Every structure is written in structure tokens, then in C-alpha cells.
Amino acid sequence: MGYLIPEVLLAGGALLALLAVAMLPNAKNLGSWIVLLAMLAAGVDAASMWGVTAKLIMSDTMAIDKYSILVTEFVLLAGASSLLLAWNADRFGAELPPLMAISVLGMMTLGTAANLMVVFVGIELLSLPLYILAASTRTRAGGEAALKYLLLGAFSSGILLFGMALLYGATSSLTFVVYPAITAANTWLLWSGLGLVLVGIAFKLAIVPFHMWVPDVYEGSPTPVTHLMAFGTKVGAAIILLRLLAFGFYGQDGSWGTLIGYLAVLTMIVGNLLAVPQLNLKRLLGYSGIGHAGFLLVGIATHSVDGANAMMFYLLPYGLAAMAVFGVLRLIEGQGDEVTLSDLRGMAYRRPWLAAVLIVGMLSFAGIPLTGGFVGKFFLLQAALFASQPGLAVGIVVGTLVGLFAYLRPLQMLFQRTEVSAKVQHLRWSVAGAVVLGVAVVGTIGIGVYPAPLVHIVSQSANFYWLTGG
Amino acid sequence: MVGIFIIGIIMLAAAVAVIVVRQPVHSALALVGVTLGLAMIYLILQAEFLAVAQVIVYAGAIMVLFLFVVTLLTAGKEETETKDLLSGQRWASVITGLVVGVGLAVVIATHHPTKLATSLSSSFGGLHPIGQELWGPYFLLLAGVALMLLTGAIGVLVLNRTEGTKAPRSRPLPHGVSVSDGEGESRP
């Protein structure tokens, strides 16, 4: 039980914060403080477990290893930054902090999952609060976003569950870490189950045939919630996909490796291509998020330790860049929920620091050298080439080039001298936003210039193959 | 075995009826048929607790919810068929649905039960086995479910907040969302 203290802390924080919301409705920010402190405590406690020897706990349903600890830190970063972006904003409702805490708890659960039931509980814990949060400002677009997210999410959960049932029928176990030991199960039943499970997870990760919901949901949701979806959900879905495929189906990579490879290339190119004509920045980021999901898939498709390393590495620069960009959007939007490209006009002259942050974030998304995004894409490219899959490498290059167009268009707007948009003129800094932006910029450039420490940490955590099941 | 087939056919018919009937109320009632059929399959498998839970939760609580929603949506409104925005999506969905459904059915049907890697344990679905598993080794999953229920409760109150409760919103509701300003009223 001692291994689950971060989860318990966060759940306790969510419950306390909800009690505070219910009992002391006039105490401003109390719930946010409680959840933030719980997240920090959980992060510190998880970090203190770094030396743990990997083991299965809770009747083989959860795995505690460096992988799960690193995932915990990632999603806590996502949760804390989303919380800070929503700081002091009454219009999101007082229930936002506990809901975010529950969602982050779901992502942490996915990090530890060694059993399909835990995967399902984690995904539902992750999604349910997001459905509510998407509609929490009670705007028309928010309602549409929440409804679309809810319907498609519920549908994908059903497909996921059916796949799990078939996998159980084929292997007689829901604990997927013992699957490599089951060799006799090479049947159509197994592949049908795996296919359905992949569809379910691909919905959450927004892989291309299943990406339709992303732009509308990102556009309609409040910006902090969009950030949590873009960073946290992506981390949760990507890492469970990696652990399930690269560990549970270790020996049968010939069947799923190619499929994931094609999906990766398709996702990278289509996502970035659709991002180019967007005028609404949150839609643009939605499509960019689809593209990045494709980059993450490359790490899984290579089916090697290098690929796993590269994917795990890529998550952090991606998340930091998302923090920078969404943080800037949050400051620009003020009391609204929408930021279009023309709202950025003249920012480089009127708000040079903020413009600089946006530039750093966008360049990291695009993968320009000296930012974390470049190093991440470099490792992915390396992994694809080492695995002698040149198709993937070409996909990365094409996707990056197309993405460059998408990310440079907003930056071009920053330097329009003719007129300054009203939103930029009335922009007001906030301390919480500044903290997020500071962490994001320092992290992005830090990883870009000196990636060695993160590489070391990631290489220790992504090496989860020796976790013996049974 | 024959019983399962008969129930399966009834369930399939009810499930098709859910989709094809015009009135939403009839859809909901057909869904009751599906859940009752499922409960009967549980009974055949000697999973009494699951059967009872199925009836109480699905045919009871969830169906009440559905009926309320149906009433909410259709009260005093004419039935109109909305036009397809994407032409041909209905046929595309029917075809892909059939392909996937038939494919899965073939895969499952060709796996004779004896070839399955697992067989049903003798204690499947009983009250005591479920209690001892759920509240013993797998309690954390149940705690996760409890958190989901908590989230659901929050969601009900956040999304369905009425004016004049203990936590009044600072902002008025957007126009057109004010569904709660008066109850059971009859409007000319």
C-alpha cells in the first residue's frame, strides 16, 4: 500500500477540496490550494520512490516501477499547470480543482496499470471529469464540446471494453503483463480483442481515423481544460498504449508494429496538414495535438527500447511547449474563451515578453533546434532509423515540415505592426500564469540545450521489460 | 443452450427496435427488453446477483433516467426527422457496422467454447464471490468506481445548476439554457 501514497494523496486532496467547496463556498481559492498542495506532495512522494525495485502490487493489477513514477510526475505537471492556468477565475466554477485532481488521478492510474480492468478504470476516471469540465463555462460551444466528447468517449469506452472481454476469452487473464508467457493464444480471437482495444485507446489519443472530435472539443472547452486534455490525456493514453503493446504483446510485434507504423505516418501528416488553414488558435492546437500523437506513435511502432525512450522523452518537451502556448492563450483570452489568429496582431511590439514565450512554445512544437521539441524529434528519427524503418523517418520529416507552416502563421501575426488587437491591449498578467510560462520556457530551452539529464532519467524508466509477471 | 439462443434472438430484435422505432419512448422500452434479456442470460449462467443488479440498476434506475430525458426532449414538440448534413453517412455507417459486426460474430462463433482459454468459474456472478473479490483484493478498483460516482454527482450539480440555490452564479445563464425557471408549468 505504501507504493500508492501519491494516488491516495491526490484522491484525498480531491475529496478535501470538494468538501471545502461544499462547506465553505465563500473561501476563495481554498479548493485550488488544497489540490495544488496535494499534487506537490504526491509529486515529492513519487520522486522519493525513484529507487524502487519494480514490482506488481494489488493482486498483480498494478505495476510500480520507474516508468509509473515518471508518468506520475508528467501528469502531475500537467495537472498543476492546468490548475494554475485556471487560478482566480470564478467563471470555471469552484468544482474545477477537485475535478482536475480526479482526472489526473486517472492518468496516474494508467501509468501503474498492469491489468486491463485498471486500464479501464483509469481511462474512465480520466475522461469523466473532462466531460464535465468541458461544459463548465456553460457556453454554447462548451456544451457542444462536452456532448461530442461524452458521446464519442462513451462509444470508444464500449469498444475498449468489448475488446478486453475478447482478450480475456483468448488468454484467460486480464493481467496483460503475463501475456508474453501465453504463447498458445495466437488466435483470431486475440487479434480481434487487441484491435478493439487499440481502437478504444486510439480514440483517447486522437489517432487519425479517430481524431474527428478533437478540434471541436479543444475549441469549445475552457483553455485550462484544453491544456489538460492536450498534455495530460495524451500522456496517459500514449504510455498505456506503449506498455500494453511493447510489454503485453512483446513477442507478436510483427502484427501490430506495421499497423501502428502506418497509423503514425497518417496521423503525423494529416494532423499537421489540417492545422495549416486554421484561424482559431485552439483548433490549430487541436490539430497540432493530433500531429504530435502521430509522433508519439512512431516511438511505439519502432518496437525497440530506443523507440520507447524516444516516446517517453518526447512527452515532456511536448507538454512544456503546450504549457507555454496555452499559458499565453489564457492570458490573451481574458474573460473570453476564444483566441483567433488576428487577436495576436502586434503582440511582439506591445507585449514582447509574452510574444517571446509564444515563439519559444511554437518553435518547440515545430521542432526548431535549441528547443526541447527538436531534441525529441531527433530521438524519434534516430529510433526510426535504428529500427530500419525509413518510412517512419520520412513521415517524421514530412510531418515536421508541414507543421512548420502551421506554427509559423501565428508567429507571423505577432509582428504585424499596422494595428494592435484589442485583446492584446487589454491583456493583464497574472502571477499563476507567469509561473506556468516561466517553467515552460526554462524547461523547453533547458531540454533543448542540455538534454542529458532527462535522457538519463527516461532511459531508466522506459526500460520496463524485465518486469516479470506472474 | 437453446434458451440462450432464444433469448439472444429476442435481445437482437429488441436492440434493432431501439434503433428503428420512431418514438424515443418506444426506443427506451425496447432497451428494457435488451437489459431484461441480459438479466435472463445471467440467470441461466447462475449469476443471480448480476441478474438482480442488472434489473435494478439498468431496467430500474437508468431507464427512469432515459424516460425523463425523453420527456424533457420531446414534451410538446412535433416529431421531425433531421436532415443528414453529411450525405451518405448513414449508409456508410450501416455498411461498416455490418462488416465489423459480422466479422466479430464470425470470429466469436468459430471459437468453440471448449477452445476458449478460460472457462466460467463455478462461483461466477454469485453474491458472496463478488463481495469477496470486490471488497478484498480488488477494492482499489471499486474505490475508483466510487470516485467516478462522486464525479457523476458533481457533474449533475455543475451542469444542472438552478438559479437561487445556495451558490448563485455570478453570471446569468445564457439565453436559451434557462430550462428551470418554473416547474411543471403549462404554457399556452
Add this chain to the structure above:
Amino acid sequence: MLIYLIVSLLVVLQMSFASDIMGPKAPGGLKKVTYESGIVPEAPVGYFSVRFYRVAMLFMIFDVVIMALYPWATSLHVLKAHGFYNGLAFFAIVVVAFLYVWRKGGFQWH
């Protein structure tokens, strides 16, 4: 046995549908009007209060809680202290939900 089944089925069907087939029919008139305890119904209700939905949703949530607690109560003698503490943890979560709904006025109609 089979003959008995068929005959009983036929008898039931005959009872159900005979009046339909043979009885006189006079459709129309006041028969189409909703009978509401003798009160003349007014114009159709334009709005159905969304509060019904809230009640149903809350009922469903706590219904599921009860469904989970029933196996707990019946297997507590096997689970012993471990199961008891698990139950307390479950209660803690549910009670927080209950308190929240209560304080936010979820149990009030107005």
C-alpha cells in the same frame, strides 16, 4: 406437453384478440382526449422541468452505491477487518459526494 402448450397459447391469444376482432368499433370523438382524473386537460406542456432529470441522476448514483454495498454487507464475515476498513474508505468517498450534493441544494426541489 407440446399440444398442451399450443392449446394454452391459442386460448390466451383468443382471449386477448377476440374482442378486438369481433367487437364493434367507434373511433374518434372524446376517446382521443387524455383522461386526467376528470379534469379537462389544458394545452400541451411546453417545458418539462429539468429537475426531474437531476433527481433521476442522483437516484441512479446512490442506487449503484447501494448495489455495491450489498455484497459487502453479506461477505463481511469472511473479509473481516480488512473488508471493514475498505468499507470505511468507500463510505468516506460516498459521504463526501452526499455532503456535496446536500450542501449544494441537490436534494431541494427549489
